[in-house]
Structures are given as C-alpha cells and as structure tokens.
Amino acid sequence: MLNTVVLKFGGSAIGNDSDVSKNFHRILKHIQFYQERYQNVVVIVSALKGETRRLKDLADSLFSETAFAEKDFYMSRGETLSAQFLSQYLNSQGLQSEAMTEEKLPILTDNNYGNANILSVNTDLIQDVWNKNKVAIIPGFIGWSPEKKIATLGFEGSDTTAVYVAEALNAERCCLVKDVDGIYSADPKKIYSARKIEEISYDNMLRLANCGAKVVHQKAILFAQEKNLKIQIVSQIQNGQGTLIQATDSLNGFVGLTSDGLLISAIGIFDPNHVRVEISQEILYQKTHISIQAENEEEKENLMKFLHLRYFEN
DSSP, X not given: OEEEEEEEEOHHHXXXXXXXXXXXXXXXXXXXXXXXXXXEEEEEEOOSTTHHHXXXXXXXXXXXXXXXXXXXXXXXXXXXXXXXXXXXXXXXXTOOEEEOOGGGOOEEEOSOTTSOOEEEEOHHHHHHHHHTTXXXXXXXXXXXXXXXXXXXXXXXXXXXXXXXXXXXXXXXXXXXXXXXXXXXXXXXXXXTTXXXXXEEEHHHHHHHHHTTOOSSOHHHHHHHHHHTOOEEEEESSSOOOOEEEESOOOOOSEEEEEEETTEEEEEEOOOHHHHHHHOOSOEEEOSSEEEEEXXXXXHHHHHHXXXXXXXXXX
16 A cells, blocks of 8 residues: 555635535545555645635725735635635545644744745644544645735745645555646647647646736745656546656657637647648747647637637648
8 A cells, every 4th residue: 555645626626605515525545545555645636616706806996905914814815715615525534634733833924925836845744634533634725924915926826835845745546636637748639630648748747837828826836846846636526647747758749739718838848840731820839839829719710610620630
C-alpha cells in the first residue's frame, strides 16, 4: 500500500444546493477507492459552485476597496463550510474524517490579501488527524496570514492548495478531480472530435492556461513544475487515469485550442504563410501560439472546428 494521496474537489465536483448530496456521495466513493490503495488521504475542497463569486460580489458591495482582509474573511466562508459539511456527511456514512478549519487550518500565507502566496504547510496538524485514523479535509483557496487573519489565494486557488499540500507531505499522488476526465485538445462539449491528452508537460499546460484554459490554476502548475510534482486530472464521475501533468510529453507541435470570449488561441507551432492562406481573418502570431479574433459566436465555432480538423486531427 502506498503512503499518501491528495485529492482536490473543485466547485464543479461539489456542485450547488440542488445536487450537493449526490456529489458528496460521489466524493465518498472516490475517497473509499483511494483508501484501498493509500495509507493516508487528504481532501482539499472548494466552495459550492459559484459561491465564492457570490460572496466576493457581496463583500465588494459592503466594504471599501482597501478592506482586503475583511473581504478575504467573508470570501473564505464558502470553502470553510464545504469542508465542514463534507466532513459531517462522511462521518454520517461511517467514514471518519475531520475538517481542518479555523485554528486547525494548516496553510500559512503572506499578507497579500486577495492573491496571497503560500509560505508553508503545517504538516504536524495533518499528522494529528491521521493519528486518529481520520481523513483530513482541508478548505482550499485560504490560509492564515502573518497577522493571524484569513487570506485568500485568488480564484481557482484550491488547485494551488492541493499541490502545496502534496509537496509538503511527499505525496505519491496529487489528483485534481474535475467535471472532465482529463485535458483535451479542445472543449469536448463543443468540439466532439476533441482528443484526450494522456500526458502533457508543465510548459504546454501553462501555455493552455495562459490562453484561457481554466482546468488548472497557473500558480499550481508553476509550483508543481518547480518541485517536479506530477498532477493527475481525473473525472468526478469515474475513477481512471485522466491526464498526467509532468515534465515532458510526446505532443508533436500542436497542443490544443482554447477560447476567451471571442478570442481563439491555437497552441502549437504554425507556419505563418500556411495559416494565412487558409484563414481570411487577421492572425496574431506569438512564439507558442496563434490568436484569432472572431466577430461573433457562430464565426468562433466555425473557426475552432476548422482549426481543430486541420491541425489537431491530422
């Protein structure tokens, strides 16, 4: 049996008020699956889907622009409640767990409220939970600042929490559980021929993230690259291999397609003369990708289908 696994469940895996009970049951099954293979399990949780954005908007309406620490405190409530609710649910199902909230929160950050950086992880607090034969449930996205105030890590910061905790514990595996079963060459909900990428390098994952892909937070990728920590992207629906993010991959030239609004980015190495002949729209050439501004949603959809067929399916 291996020693330690870190599992992170984001907002899409937690769900909202109407489906959180069903999703908590899925999380229970995920944890049980990994308990059969690992001695110690740590779970990182996000807030309910959309809750952090709702709390931020509320805090922005109530506090001045410079009340950063006060806003962070209220924005942290979503993750804190998720950890407490999940722990209570797991305990009711016979799986012993402990929510590491408030004074038990093991994440220490700087005081850059709203976009804090993790300085250290108090692994002794996590070990105390394991010593009681319990699963440690840690709220993502938040930590304690030097002033003993709650600081948030920026949106999607739970990914960052997961990789820092995994590195501090020397975990054999760090899994980010998502609503997709891996990284794809394009959004599989829009491009049905999109292919799943089994392995992708940190560099290529960063290129996708920089161009609008929101599967993994950039801070998490950079830290994992610095520490050579492998990240596994797996599905919330089923246990499987998903996509492994690591130092190298076998992608040859073309990585994937992303979009941000009407801006399309194709990540890879392209011949400017070749692309210019095939596409009439203005093309912005970068070292690692090309970008095309579509006029409307229909044009964007058609361009993405053409680009994927031409460059990613051949």
